[in-house]
Amino acid sequence: MKIIGAGMAGLLAANLLRHRNPTVVEKSPTCPNNHRAILRFSSPLVGEALRIPFREVTLVKSALAWKNPVADILAYSEKIGGKIVTDRSISRLNIEVSKRWIAPPDLIAQMAMNVGDLRLGVSHDFTVPGPKVLSTIPMPDLARALDYPMPEFPYRHGYVVSAFVEQDTDAYATLYVPNPAIPFYRASITGAELTVETLTEPHYPEALAEEAAELLGVRIARPSVSVKPQAYLKIFPIDNAIRKKFIHEVSSERGIAFSLGRFATWRPGLVTEHLLNDIRLIDGWISEGEGSRYAMEIHDAEKKRSA
Numbered sequence: 304m305k306i307i308g309a310g311m312a313g314l315l316a317a318n319l320l321r322h323r324n325p326t327v328v329e330k331s332p333t334c335p336n337n338h339r340a341i342l343r344f345s346s347p348l349v350g351e352a353l354r355i356p357f358r359e360v361t362l363v364k365s366a367l368a369w370k371n372p373v374a375d376i377l378a379y380s381e382k383i384g385g386k387i388v389t390d391r392s393i394s395r396l397n398i399e400v401s402k403r404w405i406a407p408p409d410l411i412a413q414m415a416m417n418v419g420d421l422r423l424g425v426s427h428d429f430t431v432p433g434p435k436v437l438s439t440i441p442m443p444d445l446a447r448a449l450d451y452p453m454p455e456f457p458y459r460h461g462y463v464v465s466a467f468v469e470q471d472t473d474a475y476a477t478l479y480v481p482n483p484a485i486p487f488y489r490a491s492i493t494g495a496e497l498t499v500e501t502l503t504e505p506h507y508p509e510a511l512a513e514e515a516a517e518l519l520g521v522r523i524a525r526p527s528v529s530v531k532p533q534a535y536l537k538i539f540p541i542d543n544a545i546r547k548k549f550i551h552e553v554s555s556e557r558g559i560a561f562s563l564g565r566f567a568t569w570r571p572g573l574v575t576e577h578l579l580n581d582i583r584l585i586d587g588w589i590s591e592g593e594g595s596r597y598a599m600e601i602h603d604a605e606k607k608r609s610a
């Protein structure tokens with residue numbers, strides 16, 4: 304079977320569906336590695352499924368107080384979504400201590416190595432008729448490729464600024480930043496790496512990383528600062544019925560693709576753990592399809608025999 308996209312969703316599917324001899328096609332010349340910034344998971348399940356050991360760590364999360372808890376919730380929602388709402392994760396935060404599972408830094412490389420047939424720099428054309436594929440490309444891109452009318456997808460483009468902490472560090476922490484005057488909304492430490500997420504282009508990334516480090520009370524090793532643009536840093540829900548109709552049309556009506564992934568199924572709340580179940584479901588549907596194809600072949604053969 305053919306898997307389109309070698310991001311987290313495509314590589315995970317290729318690893319778990321090895322019995323289907325997948326070919327993975329990725330339009331970028333390298334695996335995009337979007338998840339690299341924070342390879343932390345809310346359970347050990349992904350590591351167990353891949354048979355790659357993840358390390359259990361303690362994560363601390365909090366929000367940087369600005370005016371008062373209500374004003375901070377409103378400001379944070381406006382900062383990340385451009386609209387004042389009350390359902391953002393910061394509303395739950397005072398200080399939260401929880402467990403997380405950390406993948407090895409070369410997780411993507413390890414997953415890519417397990418794929419027998421990985422074709423980088425190859426773009427799949429969804430308009431050319433062919434066997435049904437497993438698509439992880441973002442829903443807006445697929446809708447555009449198929450000329451399918453969809454309402455506007457609400458999302459924010461952004462940047463991830465990374466740097467290494469100068470001190471000897473093995474810490475796991477996230478600080479949410481509602482203050483609109485501070486140019487980033489989240490700063491995290493994963494091991495010894497600082498990750499800063501911002502929705503505006505950082506013209507002075509080192510200064511941004513230093514401001515985040517200062518808030519977290521650490522120092523950064525200056526030459527280590529890097530910037531990675533993210534096409535979909537924040538995505539926001541669309542009408543669920545329209546979303547599901549598109550997925551159904553592409554999969555069942557037109558037989559073009561199964562959709563898999565946060566962007567491909569446009570589910571802002573989807574985390575990597577959810578993909579495990581989605582991959583199992585798709586595997587089952589492929590088997591059912593094969594079952595019915597087999598039944599059709601027998602039926603055709605019997606018809607020919609009796610003719």
Ligand SMILES: Cc1cc2nc3c(=O)[nH]c(=O)nc-3n(C[C@H](O)[C@H](O)[C@H](O)COP(=O)(O)OP(=O)(O)OC[C@H]3O[C@@H](n4cnc5c(N)ncnc54)[C@H](O)[C@@H]3O)c2cc1C
Nearest residue numbers: 308310311312330335337338340426427440564565574575
């Ligand atoms: C800083 C940060 C922290 C995060 N933390 C977490 C976290 O803690 N937990 C979590 O679960 N998630 C987290 N995420 C989100 C997670 O990284 C994304 O959900 C995930 O990377 C999306 O992977 P994907 O494979 O679904 O999509 P993508 O990575 O977008 O992969 C789709 C691929 O399809 C390719 N493509 C598109 N069109 C074509 C075509 N026509 N032919 C071939 N290839 C094509 C694209 O080039 C792309 O590589 C975080 C993200 C960031 C930025």
